[in-house]
Amino acid sequence: MNNAKMLLVAVAFFSLPASQTLGSLLYQDTVLGQSPLAYYQLDEQVGTVATDLVGTNHGSYGSALTLGDDGPRPPAFGGFGANNLAPQFDKDDFSSVINLPSSLGMSSSIGSVSMFFRITQDELDVGPSFLFYGNSHPTTGDGWGSANEHHVHLMPDGKRMALYIRGTESNTTLSVASEPSQGSYADGKWHHLAFTWDRNDAGDNAARIYVDGNDILSVAHDANSFGFSSIRIGRPNNTSYYGNDRIFGGRLDEVAVFNRVLSPMEVSGQYSAAIPEPASLVLSAIGLVGMSLYGWRRFRAQR
Numbered sequence: 311m312n313n314a315k316m317l318l319v320a321v322a323f324f325s326l327p328a329s330q331t332l333g334s335l336l337y338q339d340t341v342l343g344q345s346p347l348a349y350y351q352l353d354e355q356v357g358t359v360a361t362d363l364v365g366t367n368h369g370s371y372g373s374a375l376t377l378g379d380d381g382p383r384p385p386a387f388g389g390f391g392a393n394n395l396a397p398q399f400d401k402d403d404f405s406s407v408i409n410l411p412s413s414l415g416m417s418s419s420i421g422s423v424s425m426f427f428r429i430t431q432d433e434l435d436v437g438p439s440f441l442f443y444g445n446s447h448p449t450t451g452d453g454w455g456s457a458n459e460h461h462v463h464l465m466p467d468g469k470r471m472a473l474y475i476r477g478t479e480s481n482t483t484l485s486v487a488s489e490p491s492q493g494s495y496a497d498g499k500w501h502h503l504a505f506t507w508d509r510n511d512a513g514d515n516a517a518r519i520y521v522d523g524n525d526i527l528s529v530a531h532d533a534n535s536f537g538f539s540s541i542r543i544g545r546p547n548n549t550s551y552y553g554n555d556r557i558f559g560g561r562l563d564e565v566a567v568f569n570r571v572l573s574p575m576e577v578s579g580q581y582s583a584a585i586p587e588p589a590s591l592v593l594s595a596i597g598l599v600g601m602s603l604y605g606w607r608r609f610r611a612q613r
């Protein structure tokens with residue numbers, strides 16, 4: 311191949327919008343490659359159906375959500391499309407919730423959840439901001455014990471994230487919290503969140519919370535096992551005791567649920583896919599150009 315042809319191939323490739331062709335599906339492809347039970351991209355702008363990208367376990371939007379707000383997008387999050395959307399929650403409205411179907415078959419025994427969240431200091435509720443909630447009962451349970459409850463919430467200070475698994479049968483409680491060294495998570499920026507649990511893991515790392523790809527806390531899982539009759543994003547089952555003081559008020563996006571434990575590498579892989587380094591995109595592009603040059607040479611050699 312002469313220099314002119316090489317230049318032509320290179321120019322042709324780099325004329326493609328690399329961040330679009332390589333970047334926009336990176337996060338989606340990475341999550342789907344990890345075999346989730348369901349994956350909710352929450353891109354709907356109207357209606358009540360939160361589409362499950364994997365199967366037919368669609369969720370439903372509460373009437374107080376504002377659909378179609380900005381989700382994590384390039385350039386900060388190059389692994390998403392330029393028009394990625396996400397719902398806005400209202401911390402003072404009980405209908406600010408996404409309900410997921412019990413047909414997912416999730417339980418406190420083993421599983422993982424990953425998502426993105428964005429919240430400001432003003433959007434923090436009086437009580438903990440509930441991001442994920444599972445309960446063996448479909449309607450009772452306010453997020454403070456005396457029930458089979460499993461939830462992850464951000465404390466009112468915006469700094470501590472907690473995973474709470476409480477079972478009534480053995481009355482064991484697992485409660486973890488961590489104060490991030492970098493300060494508040496309620497900084498108006500998108501953060502990646504993942505948490506995993508495995509009751510059959512006898513070790514001290516059986517329940518974990520990850521923020522922005524890093525394992526911020528791990529503890530033993532000593533709560534009992536119960537299935538989730540209700541699964542909610544944004545609040546506990548009811549607010550009879552606490553009023554509307556435990557409702558998430560920011561934005562959430564890209565919720566994926568699993569019936570297995572995501573490894574630390576899989577979690578950091580999700581985060582890396584959301585924020586691909588420009589260098590890695592260029593390297594991918596150079597790799598593709600190299601492959602096409604190799605193919606061209608083989609083609610020429612066979613003639």
Ligand SMILES: [Ca+2]
Binds near residue numbers: 351352353381394395
């Ligand atoms: Ca989205």
Ligand SMILES: [Ca+2]
Binds near residue numbers: 402403554556557
């Ligand atoms: Ca409230």
